[in-house]
Amino acid sequence: MTAFAWGAATDTGRVRPANEDFLLAADGLFVVADGMGGHKAGEVAAHLAVEELRARILDRGGPHTTEDLVEAVQEANAVLVSKAGEDPDLRGMGTTLCAMALVRDGDRDLLGVVNVGDSRLYLLTSGELEQITDDHSLVATLERQGRLTQAEAAVHPQRNILTRALGIDERVMVDSWEIVPFVGDRYLLCSDGLFNEVDDNRIASTLRRLADPADAAHELVRLANEGGGRDNITCIVVDVIDDQGRDPAASPTDGRVAARVDGRDRVLAAAVGEPAMASSDPGGADAGGPADGPGAGGAAPSPRARWVTWRVAVFLVVLLAIIGAAVGSIIYAGTSTYYVGFQGDQVAIFRGKPGGVLWLQPELQGEPTDLTREQLDVALQAELDKGKEQGSLLEAEQYVDRIRAQARPAPSGGLPSPGTPGTATTGTTTGLAPTPTVEPPPQ
Numbered sequence: 001m002t003a004f005a006w007g008a009a010t011d012t013g014r015v016r017p018a019n020e021d022f023l024l025a026a027d028g029l030f031v032v033a034d035g036m037g038g039h040k041a042g043e044v045a046a047h048l049a050v051e052e053l054r055a056r057i058l059d060r061g062g063p064h065t066t067e068d069l070v071e072a073v074q075e076a077n078a079v080l081v082s083k084a085g086e087d088p089d090l091r092g093m094g095t096t097l098c099a100m101a102l103v104r105d106g107d108r109d110l111l112g113v114v115n116v117g118d119s120r121l122y123l124l125t126s127g128e129l130e131q132i133t134d135d136h137s138l139v140a141t142l143e144r145q146g147r148l149t150q151a152e153a154a155v156h157p158q159r160n161i162l163t164r165a166l167g168i169d170e171r172v173m174v175d176s177w178e179i180v181p182f183v184g185d186r187y188l189l190c191s192d193g194l195f196n197e198v199d200d201n202r203i204a205s206t207l208r209r210l211a212d213p214a215d216a217a218h219e220l221v222r223l224a225n226e227g228g229g230r231d232n233i234t235c236i237v238v239d240v241i242d243d244q245g246r247d248p249a250a251s252p253t254d255g256r257v258a259a260r261v262d263g264r265d266r267v268l269a270a271a272v273g274e275p276a277m278a279s280s281d282p283g284g285a286d287a288g289g290p291a292d293g294p295g296a297g298g299a300a301p302s303p304r305a306r307w308v309t310w311r312v313a314v315f316l317v318v319l320l321a322i323i324g325a326a327v328g329s330i331i332y333a334g335t336s337t338y339y340v341g342f343q344g345d346q347v348a349i350f351r352g353k354p355g356g357v358l359w360l361q362p363e364l365q366g367e368p369t370d371l372t373r374e375q376l377d378v379a380l381q382a383e384l385d386k387g388k389e390q391g392s393l394l395e396a397e398q399y400v401d402r403i404r405a406q407a408r409p410a411p412s413g414g415l416p417s418p419g420t421p422g423t424a425t426t427g428t429t430t431g432l433a434p435t436p437t438v439e440p441p442p443q
């Protein structure tokens with residue numbers, strides 16, 4: 001069976017009057033909850049949520065599935081909603097919840113992960129730190145949409161507004177994952193009091209530097225206080241110390257990386273229920289106190305791959321629709337109008353925009369007219385050099401007729417248009433000298 005070593009630490013911080021974070025660190029179940037609500041309601045919410053998971057996962061024994069873990073979170077949410085309805089002092093209470101538990105899928109061990117709110121789970125593997133969970137907060141949503149940068153999100157005045165939390169609605173959307181554990185993997189569960197004060201690079205370096213998980217957890221809390229300690233801080237560091245030979249190529253070879261990648265082909269993201277909206281204090285949830293275990297450090301390789309979720313599918317459909325609409329607009333703009341310009345030195349009508357639109361270049365309509373550049377005054381030449389846009393082919397032809405009426409006669413030797421001012425229209429060919437009359441010799 002998969003075995004763990006872990007260490008945990010929690011602290012009120014330097015600003016908050018009480019610690020509303022609550023944690024549970026036990027063999028096979030690790031939970032962080034960050035409570036919110038006035039008059040100790042946040043503390044109560046976090047405590048109730050964690051205890052509900054303890055009762056449904058630890059106290060009932062196993063093996064459990066990830067679905068059991070998701071259902072336990074839903075039950076915790078129901079308990080909070082019920083308690084808030086019974087006690088006016090608890091109305092408006094809520095909590096985040098991030099949990100990781102050892103679950104079974106057939107004959108293999110997996111790590112089931114659930115998350116609601118902005119507490120986080122990180123994985124350190126091959127020396128690289130990766131955030132597994134997604135924050136359910138306003139600024140995180142804006143950042144994922146590309147409307148805020150990471151730096152802007154870190155100082156945004158609404159960064160403490162949650163888009164999901166337990167205790168707000170009767171049903172809550174629960175994100176869940178399944179991860180294959182390997183020896184050397186190190187996990188970090190934490191409340192936002194840590195990552196709002198300590199950046200990911202420093203978190204990663206601390207997890208790499210300190211082999212004992214208890215030392216690492218306490219050092220991260222210390223760093224958060226050093227960074228300002230403006231919120232409650234809770235950390236649980238969990239090391240996978242035995243996977244019972246799940247990774248047969250456990251030596252540092254190229255084969256190990258390939259085996260670990262293959263072994264991580266099932267990392268499932270799922271969601272259940274309806275989303276809730278909650279406004280969060282930047283705070284966390286009352287501490288259950290540290291539960292420290294024996295330490296074993298080290299990093300191990302292997303990136304993880306997630307299945308495509310329905311959210312990704314919907315996003316791709318919307319993205320393709322937007323791209324299609326944009327391409328259609330470009331094609332319409334590049335082909336629905338006409339303009340009059342020059343083809344060489346001759347006046348011509350083109351379909352499209354002057355200069356083209358992206359890959360759509362103007363197309364010559366028919367043959368160039370018999371009007372030439374030098375028949376036009378300077379102002380008209382400049383106008384046609386830019387391209388005189390018209391709404392339709394008919395309007396373009398009418399515009400050509402108008403400038404033809406203003407044009408100078410074609411130079412000698414040219415072929416001006418019939419009816420051009422200053423041109424004779426006799427029986428002789430315009431522009432050619434008449435045939436001389438020859439008198440017969442006198443008789």
